[in-house]
Amino acid sequence: xxxxxxxxxxxxxxxxxxxxxxxxxxxxxxxxxxxxxxxxxxxxxxxxxxxxxxxxxxxxxxxxxxxxxxxxxxxxxxxxxxxxxxxxxxxxxxxxxxxxxxxxxxxxxxxxxxxxxxxxxxxxxxxxxxxxxxxxxxxxxxxxxxxxxxxxxxxxxxxxxxxxxxxxxxxxxxxxxxxxxxxxxxxxxxxxxxxxxxxxxxxxxxxxxxxxxxxxxxxxxxxxxxxxxxxxxxxxxxxxxxxxxxxxxxxxxxxxxxxxxxxxxxxxxxxxxxxxxxxxxxxxxxxxxx
Ligand SMILES: Nc1ncnc2c1ncn2[C@@H]1O[C@H](COP(=O)(O)OP(=O)(O)OP(=O)(O)O)[C@@H](O)[C@H]1O
Ligand SMILES: [Mg+2]
Numbered sequence: 001x002x003x004x005x006x007x008x009x010x011x012x013x014x015x016x017x018x019x020x021x022x023x024x025x026x027x028x029x030x031x032x033x034x035x036x037x038x039x040x041x042x043x044x045x046x047x048x049x050x051x052x053x054x055x056x057x058x059x060x061x062x063x064x065x066x067x068x069x070x071x072x073x074x075x076x077x078x079x080x081x082x083x084x085x086x087x088x089x090x091x092x093x094x095x096x097x098x099x100x101x102x103x104x105x106x107x108x109x110x111x112x113x114x115x116x117x118x119x120x121x122x123x124x125x126x127x128x129x130x131x132x133x134x135x136x137x138x139x140x141x142x143x144x145x146x147x148x149x150x151x152x153x154x155x156x157x158x159x160x161x162x163x164x165x166x167x168x169x170x171x172x173x174x175x176x177x178x179x180x181x182x183x184x185x186x187x188x189x190x191x192x193x194x195x196x197x198x199x200x201x202x203x204x205x206x207x208x209x210x211x212x213x214x215x216x217x218x219x220x221x222x223x224x225x226x227x228x229x230x231x232x233x234x235x236x237x238x239x240x241x242x243x244x245x246x247x248x249x250x251x252x253x254x255x256x257x258x259x260x261x262x263x264x265x266x267x268x269x270x271x272x273x274x275x276x277x278x279x280x281x282x283x284x285x286x287x288x289x290x
Contacts, residue, residue, distance in 0.1 A: 007045020
C-alpha cells in the first residue's frame with residue numbers, strides 16, 4: 001500500500017515514507033508545541049499536489065487559523081473554499097455532529113474522486129462533551145471511523161502535563177483509538193531545535209524510536225531533525241550565500257514551484273544564529289531534490 005507523505009520535513013523518513021491510506025494519526029502536545037502548524041502543513045502538502053483539505057476546527061475560527069498560518073509563511077487563504085474547506089464546530093452538539101452531520105457530509109462527498117486530507121484540531125472538546133468513558137470512546141471512535149472514509153486523518157490532542165511527566169489520562173483514549181500517535185514536547189531552553197517529536201506508535205510501520213528535535217521555519221513550517229548531526233553555531237554570520245546556493249540548486253534541479261517560493265521566503269526571514277544548512281538538507285531530501 002502506498003504511503004502518503006505528510007509534508008512535514010524530516011518526518012516521513014521516520015515512518016517508512018509517510019502515513020497509510022485511510023489511517024488516523026493523533027498529534028499530542030501541550031499549548032504552543034506546534035500541533036496546529038503540523039496540521040496546516042499536512043493539508044498544504046496535499047493541496048499542492050492536487051488533493052483537497054478539510055479542516056475541522058473546534059476552537060479557532062477559520063479566520064484565526066488562516067492568520068496563524070500566514071505568520072509561519074503558509075498561505076491558506078488562496079485555497080479557501082477552493083480546495084481547502086473548514087467546518088467550525090464551536091459550541092455545537094458534538095453527539096449530533098458525530099452521529100448525523102459528519103456521516104451525511106462524508107456521504108455527499110463519496111462520489112468525488114479527489115483525495116482529501118482531514119485535520120481535526122483539537123479533538124479534546126469532543127472528549128469533554130461527556131463524562132461517560134464508554135460514550136467518549138464511542139464518540140471518538142465514530143469520529144475517526146467516519147472521517148477516515150474521506151482519506152487520511154490527523155487529529156490533534158491537547159496535553160495538560162509538563163514535559164517529562166507521564167502521558168495524561170485524557171490523551172490516552174485518542175491514542176488507543178488512532179492508528180498512529182506522535183508526541184510533541186517543548187523545552188524552553190533556547191536554541192533553534194528546542195521542541196522534540198517522538199513516535200508513540202504507528203501501526204504496521206517500523207518507525208524511528210528516538211526523540212527528534214524540530215524547529216519552526218517561516219516559509220516552510222516545521223522541520224524535524226531525523227538524523228543525529230550537530231548544528232554549526234556561528235553567531236553573527238550572514239547566510240545569504242548558503243540560501244542563494246540552495247535556490248540555485250533548486251532551480252537547476254528542477255525543483256517544484258512551491259519549493260522555490262518557500263526557499264525565498266525562508267531566506268528573507270531566517271533570523272536564527274544557526275546555519276540554515278542542515279534545515280535546507282532536510283527540506284531538499286523531502287522534495288527529493290539533489
Ligand atoms: N518562526 C517561529 N520561530 C519560533 N517559534 C515559532 C515560530 N512560528 C511559530 N512559533 C511558535 O509556535 C507556536 C505556534 O504553534 P501552534 O499554534 O501550531 O501550536 P499549538 O500546539 O497548536 O498551540 P495551541 O495548543 O495553543 O493550539 C507559536 O505560539 C509560537 O510560539
Ligand atoms: Mg493549535
